[in-house]
Amino acid sequence: MPEASKHGTLPFAITLDPGSSLANKTGSWRTEVPAYVDRLPPCNDACPAGENIQQWLHHAEESGYEAAWRQIMADNPFPAVMGRICYRPCETACNRAILDEPVGINSVERFLGDEAIKQGWAVSVDAPASGKHVLVVGAGPSGLSAAYHLRLLGHEVTVRDSCPEAGGMMRYGIPAYRLPRDVVDAEIQRIADLGVRFELNTTVADLRAELDAFDAVFLAVGAHVGRRADIPAGDSARILDAVSVLAQVEQGDQPLLGRRVAVYGGGNTAMDVARTARRLGATDAVVVYRRTRDRMPAHDIEVTEALEEGVRMRWLSTITYADAGRITIEKMKLDETGFPVPTGEFEDLEADSVVLALGQLSDLALVEGLDDVTITDHVVQVGAHLMTGHPGLFAGGDMVPSERTATVAIGHGKKAARNIDAWLRGTTDQRPPRHDLATYERLNTWYYSDAPATVRPRLDLARRVSTFDEVVGGLDASTALFEARRCMSCGNCLECDNCFSVCPDNAIIKLGGGKYEIDLDFCKGCGLCAAECPSGVIEMCPERL
Amino acid sequence: MLKQIEGSRGVAEAVALSRPEVICAYPISPQTHIVEALSTLVKSGELAPCEFVNVESEFAAMSVAIGASAAGARAYTATASQGLLYMAEPLYNASGLGLPIVMTVANRAIGAPINIWNDHSDSMSQRDSGWIQLYAETNQEALDLHIQAFRIAEELSLPVMVCMDGFVLTHAVERVDVPEQGQVDAFLPPYEPRQVLDPEDPISIGAMVGPDAFTEVRYLAHDKQMQALDLIPAVAADFRAAFGRDSGGLVRPYRCEDAETVVVALGSVLGTIKDTVDELRDEGMSIGVLGLTSFRPFPLDAVRTALGGAQRVVVLERALAVGIGGIVAANVRMALSGISLHGYTVIAGLGGRAITKASLRRLFHEAAADKLEPLTFLDLDRDLVERELQRTRTTRRSGPAAENLLRDLGTRVG
């Protein structure tokens, strides 16, 4: 029998004091116990630069733009650039795509990058100087990313590049209407401001000497040599390669393309060069590609924008002959495996020039003297830590086997920097194992407000075909906020308090600051908290006896 | 103040003087005049502050009283007969929760057959509901008992039922002494609840109690009624001191000392019995009367003391325990356990049947001669029931007994 009630004279048993039920520890009923876990959001999982997207969106959701930007900068020094040119594997992976449309991660990233430039936000080197000096060969996204991270880790960094300005393909490949150069300049300047030394117009040829002079070397020379195709051609045929054309444009030269331009290839480079041709005054820019649109390696949006700008497409076609003012194409058809086979049907097209956009090869002359560096299929082989066969010589970006995108290159830069740092310290870089993926099934999407994606503004067509002005506009603070808040925070608590609220047993303690705890004294293990967590953060585990 | 008023009016005024804060009622004869009077007192503002709730049933009436009492208000209701049965469930609940509600039962028979006249079947059916039951002999006592009832109820945290004979008392116009408000206020302090629903000090009232403590809870309820055995006479004594008259108490013996025959009864019939006893005494019969004012708690000791010396006891009751006979008689016997005397149970005055002095005289004579059946139905029309019994023996579809009897009576009379 219980001790006397605090009210003393209350009628026995029929009348009870509040708080007394706390003596009944219902936790003993439990066969399963909820646990707060972190799951890997699919966007983070997909980002080649390893950005913690969900986390920076979380900051942006609260208008914490600088914090959001800093979160990006922890992984990627190019938010404004990436917010324009990244192919957005994150958005492809985004769970919200299943619900309605993916979160416009990239547009928010651009907003944050632009905001940082506007506000003059800067980063600083906080790590103590290591006394080590690293040479980075190539000032493309990979080299710059490595330089940035190495500098932040306290190392001296020198970047050498053959070109007059840093940026690699960000400057000499990707056209300005997609990536304005002031943006590239601003984000590179920020790296320079950290104390990274740039030696431009400097081609590195003797790696042996550099390996002696520096404590470590990171190679990121990219792939700049246009791949040729064996097209039978007349003497006066004008055959150019895409990367050279684009580089020329960047350097202020007017490549002699003529009024009618045939671009051969179906990748993004083909689209870029065709759209550039239109801007340079070509009345007819036609892309010749041997398969169909859905099999084009170019991203759909690039193809769409090209079509909008008047670029024509000749799908299922190969160029069999080129001559002055004209090319012959053969119609193709796809076999059952989707492989294009010739049909024997030919057609002539008028073309003043043919621009080959069939991919690029790396110029690997600088490693040729090193026996311990392996080159296979025109690329340098590296291990899991991005080190070549030569100790202290690391490589990344387009010159190693990988998907050739700026984002991958940046990711390599970060990864290489961490491994170089570890190597310089005589350790190896250890990363915690990845969390389980926050798949769509783990979410309770009921709770997310209905919200269609924000569409970025676009330049009107007339100006698109006549100038190199940027085509795609950015978000403003309110649209960026809206877009950030479309994030479902997959696998990470968004502090919705659902768990705290739906527990019929008040067995969840809200600690504040986004932290919650299960009160094991009272949790009956019903699983409601886990079922009603929008972002799939709670897992029911068998109760251990 | 002396007033020539109906019994119901007297009770209403006594209740009003007791300053109830919530009155709730559902009409049923013969209780109606009481609550009509009270509703007027509340509506006119004479009785304030007080809420009069016109409920939709007796079940609700008692329930409203429960809520009001638990919230710390002095609560009152009144009912009778069918109404009392209809509130049986909350009746037990009110006592179980220890809520000091006061209720008038204007005693009336229970149907079928439906009958609006007086007997004690209604309150007797609820004798074990946990309520204290006090029976008024006169209108003055009915009035006085209500004032005492509030004090007893609130001191013990137990509900009290004041039973008064329907029509016989409720509708009888008599002279009664209605006390002054100041006197009542001095006698009856404001209600200080033992437990109350208070947001500043929340408690849970009405828990579910299992086998581990249920017996103890029940024991404590019984113990409270045992405490009432002391409290009821004490309050009656206080009342006498304050108001100068005898009302209430446990039992009221009348000419019992040395009586060979003692008649036990409750309620207004005591008056007729006393008159009869006076006559029989004058004629030399050794007879007395024991009036029971408190039936719950049942004053075993007081009854034993009053009856222990008698040679025979005649319990005259206005209710029938169908299948055995007496209700009061069984309780009286309990008080007399171990004492050997003649005991007679007389069922009288059911459904308003008049109990005449002539019948009583005959009855007491037979008793004094020990010629009485152990169970006697006073003034039972034997012929009538025999004919009906005969009919049911011979015809399967003999029809409803009550109607048959009426028809039979009609043919005989008409």
Added chain:
Amino acid sequence: MERVRFYQIGSYAAGNRLLDGELQTVQSDTHRTNSLNSGHRACQGCGEALGARYALDAVMRATGNQMVAVNATGCLEVFSTPYPETAWQVPWLHSLFGNAPAVATGVAAALKAKGRTDVRVVGQGGDGGTVDIGLACLSGMFERNDDVLYICYDNGGYMNTGVQRSGATPHGAATTTTPAVGPQPGNDFGKGKNLPAIAMAHRIPYVATATVADLRDLEYKATRAMKFHGARYLHVLVPCPLGWRTASNETVKIARLATETGIFPVFEAEDGEVVAVSKIRRRLPVADYLQPQGRFAHLFGATPREDVIAKIQAEADRNVRVFGLTDPEVPVHGVVS
């Protein structure tokens, strides 16, 4: 501008760190009162325990804790106050199964007589205690317009006594007294007993329905109810894992399905007239609601009872039509059989 107010989970979840403090729910408040405390003995995932805490916490906040609760017999009462422990943090009284509205009236009358009209009274009970045995008292309370908010926690049956049929048991549902046997298994098709409509017929100031799936709505209604004086009625759908034979973690989901299929219309009425309805967000066929529940399993057996499902669908369609639960353009996601 409309878009700037977009808040990720908006008002669907209990809390939202992006919302201003005053827009936060009572339940998301660290200092919420937990009117029904831990240690109660409700089944795992009990919707009634959840609904009661939601509602009473909101009432506590609305009244500054100046409230008294009166409870009918039923699960809520039994699981909250088995001697020697009570889970209630509010002054609370249990009398009987069928008299909670009248007891509440008594409390309100007492408070009025004592001049304590600042203390508000809530009566509460299960569907059985409300629509069946307590209906007379409830109707009396309504008719007199006593200052009581009565909350019915509707779990569609007499759960405390072992899942028997009540007047609120849905058509076709199997209970222990309407077993899934015979040619018409489960509960018979009567016309039902629509208590919110009955309440509205009394023209009391406020009647509303809610579910445990929409906390904000429930809190809003409990809070709004306290703005009125007189009789008010709140009918809350509270799934019962035991009686509905659903998994303990599905309580909220099932309540959500009840509204999204049109089975349970969520609305508000003042003085007997509907003033607001909660629109269905993504309309679903009733089968989506029925199928996860064991009490309807016989409709989806070897020979599925399309006929019965169609009847239930027709009832939902009627709700949708009568209450205007969908905007015209809201399509049904899936096939309405």
